[in-house]
Amino acid sequence: MHIDTVILRHLEMELKSPFTTSFGTMKTRPVLLVEAIDENGERGWGEGVAFSAPWYTEETLETTWHMLEHFLIPLLFQEPVYHPDELHARFSMIRRNYMAKAALEGAVWDLFAKRRRMSLSAALGGEKQEVEVGISIGIQPITNLLKRMEQALAEGYRRVKIKIKPGWDVDVVRVVRQHFPNVPLMVDANSAYSLHDIDRLQALDDYELLMIEQPLAVDDIVDHAKLQAKLNTPICLDESICSYEDAKRAIELQSCRIINIKIGRVGGLTEAKRIHDLCQKHHIPVWCGGMLEGGVGRAHSIALATLPHFSLPSDTAASANYWDRDFIDPEVTVHHGRIFVSKQLGIGYEVNMKEVERRVVRSKVYNR
Ligand code: OSB
Ligand code: MG
Numbered sequence: 292m293h294i295d296t297v298i299l300r301h302l303e304m305e306l307k308s309p310f311t312t313s314f315g316t317m318k319t320r321p322v323l324l325v326e327a328i329d330e331n332g333e334r335g336w337g338e339g340v341a342f343s344a345p346w347y348t349e350e351t352l353e354t355t356w357h358m359l360e361h362f363l364i365p366l367l368f369q370e371p372v373y374h375p376d377e378l379h380a381r382f383s384m385i386r387r388n389y390m391a392k393a394a395l396e397g398a399v400w401d402l403f404a405k406r407r408r409m410s411l412s413a414a415l416g417g418e419k420q421e422v423e424v425g426i427s428i429g430i431q432p433i434t435n436l437l438k439r440m441e442q443a444l445a446e447g448y449r450r451v452k453i454k455i456k457p458g459w460d461v462d463v464v465r466v467v468r469q470h471f472p473n474v475p476l477m478v479d480a481n482s483a484y485s486l487h488d489i490d491r492l493q494a495l496d497d498y499e500l501l502m503i504e505q506p507l508a509v510d511d512i513v514d515h516a517k518l519q520a521k522l523n524t525p526i527c528l529d530e531s532i533c534s535y536e537d538a539k540r541a542i543e544l545q546s547c548r549i550i551n552i553k554i555g556r557v558g559g560l561t562e563a564k565r566i567h568d569l570c571q572k573h574h575i576p577v578w579c580g581g582m583l584e585g586g587v588g589r590a591h592s593i594a595l596a597t598l599p600h601f602s603l604p605s606d607t608a609a610s611a612n613y614w615d616r617d618f619i620d621p622e623v624t625v626h627h628g629r630i631f632v633s634k635q636l637g638i639g640y641e642v643n644m645k646e647v648e649r650r651v652v653r654s655k656v657y658n659r
Contacts, residue, residue: 292329292372292402293330293372294328294329294367294368294399294402294659295328295329295330295658296327296656296657296658297327297328297398297656297657298654299324299326299356299360299654299657300323300324300326300647300651301321301352301356301651302321302618302647303650304320304321304322305318305319305614305615306320307611307613307615309429310429312454312479313456313480313483314483315346317342320342320613321342321343322338322588323338323341323355323356323394324336324338324587325338325359325394325395326642327399327402329406335398335400335401335637336397336398336401336637337393337394337395337397337400337401337591338397338584338587338591339352339356339390339391339393339394340394340553340584341354341355341390347481348390348533355394358391358392359391359394360657362385363395364657366382366385367399368659374403375399375403375560378395378559379392379396379561379562387533389556390555393554393559394555397560397588397591400560400591401638404636404637404638405636410633410635410636410637411590411591411594411639412593412597412633416564417594417595417598417599417632418597418599420597421630421631422593422601422607422629422630423449423605424605424606424625424630425450425451425475425604425606426452427453427454427581428440428454430453430454430455430459433463436467437470440470440471440474444471447626448628449475449604449628450476450603451471451474451476452476452478452479454479455479455483456481456483457484457488460480460491461491461494464476464500465498468499476498477527478495478503478504480503480504480506481530482507482508482509485507485508485514486514486517486518489518492506493522496522496523496524502524502525502548503525503527504529505527510531511531512528512531512544515528515544515547516544519545519548520545525547525548526549527547527548527549527550528541528546528547532551532552532557532566533557533558534557534558534562535562535565535566538550542570542575548576549575549577549578549603550566551577552566552578552601553581554595555582556582560591567601568600576600577602577603578602578603578604578605579601580605581605581607585614585617585618586619586622586623587618587638587640589610590639593605593630593632597632604628609624609630610624616646618646619641620640620643621640623640
């Protein structure tokens with residue numbers, strides 16, 4: 292296929308409630324929507340998941356746009372694409388910038404699946420008809436946190452993840468465990484600790500957590516290995532895993548026992564699939580992380596999580612967990628902690644242009 296046109300749109304989405312992690316609070320969420328159009332006028336959709344500031348990884352919405360405009364879209368226009376798997380190699384001359392690559396590759400995957408008259412899940416080799424989901428709850432006063440958990444469990448979410456940071460960890464987990472002794476529970480530090488905090492992290496071993504996500508530095512796998520050797524609770528790496536090679540090294544060093552796969556963080560669906568296959572071979576459980584995505588990013592994550600080795604609940608909660616109104620139809624809903632996988636072509640959801648247009652702050656059309 293020839294991609295003739297790419298349209299980038301920056302939307303500003305207002306979160307229903309602010310989301311606080313160890314790195315800061317978000318009230319609004321920028322979304323970079325990527326639309327790719329082929330020679331027949333068929334459309335594919337991708338979503339850039341970088342935030343407005345580089346506090347999760349180094350990318351931002353602006354750096355993503357820059358990389359797409361000056362490097363990635365020109366590379367896409369250079370030659371036809373026979374299969375989206377080719378793009379990982381084509382983009383590899385551009386260092387890192389994984390979220391930018393994933394946004395464009397995602398649009399091509401959707402287009403490819405639609406041209407093959409398949410769902411994206413089927414095009415990826417996914418098998419599941421439904422995916423299990425959990426919920427990620429931000430840092431907030433303890434009474435609000437408990438209320439939010441109560442509500443999420445009533446809605447059926449299969450596990451709860453709470454965010455921690457130094458000074459907001461062991462005491463909070465103790466209270467949460469007192470209120471919810473049997474709930475599948477995990478914590479995510481978003482890289483807020485160092486090995487100096489080992490006592491604090493070891494204290495978490497008493498609370499039967501499913502895992503501790505990314506306790507140490509974003510680019511570390513050595514200290515994580517030292518920490519994992521001294522913890523009973525499995526470490527799950529998020530920020531540290533940006534490629535197949537990162538995953539391979541982390542598994543070899545035993546830096547973690549679980550890996551969170553995010554399409555944007557690893558540069559796209561093709562690489563996400565490779566990491567999935569590697570982890571399957573090494574018996575490392577994986578699950579699909581979330582980035583407070585809009586509907587298009589959410590749809591891609593749901594499709595990815597239908598691969599057979601995704602064995603733990605995803606962080607892709609329902610649209611209504613984040614937005615008053617998502618920009619896809621239908622919105623993503625959760626029933627008893629499961630999302631039923633769409634059998635429609637491609638991502639399986641329609642982009643609602645009216646909902647998109649009212650949030651666009653900038654857009655630009657690129658032609659081959
Ligand atoms: O570390 O998983 C994370 C949100 C923003 C940035 C990083 C993370 C998160 C979440 C929320 O935990 C996941 C979601 O509900 O999309
Ligand atoms: Mg995380």
